[in-house]
Amino acid sequence: MSDANHERAQRLISASRVEGISPRDQAWLDAHVEACGRCAALARSTERALGSLRSLSVPIDASLVNRTRLKVYLRAQELHEEQHRTWALWISCALSWILGVASAPFVWRAFAWLGEQAGLPSLVWQIGFVMWWALPAGVAAAVVAWHKSRAVDEEASSATLPRSNS
């Protein structure tokens, strides 16, 4: 018998105990387990393990379950929003780069003209041009770094503060 069949059988054994499988898969699995000692042993040991788990009755506070659910939900929401913010940041970075590259020749000419009008050595207005280019990126990097460190601080303080109202 091919390895793929055993793998499928093992996947179905787990799935049938967790989320359930279709009648067609169940029929296939039954037929396979009947013919295959290895997978039959796996099915039996899975059943035994689950059986001993079920027989362990753990008293769980219903409000604890609800609070945990709420926390998981809120955290999922938070992660979702964070992802959105990260995307927005990437898009604005890409746009600023595109705009920067597109406008560079005009800005270069403007700096050259200004340098000429002011009688500056070309090195001075060229440094000015580089600064104009690097400054927004530097500011953006600083803002991102600041946000990151603030997020870490918030995480740290929320982890240490006892929260009686949650």
Ligand SMILES: [Zn+2]
């Ligand atoms: Zn098998």
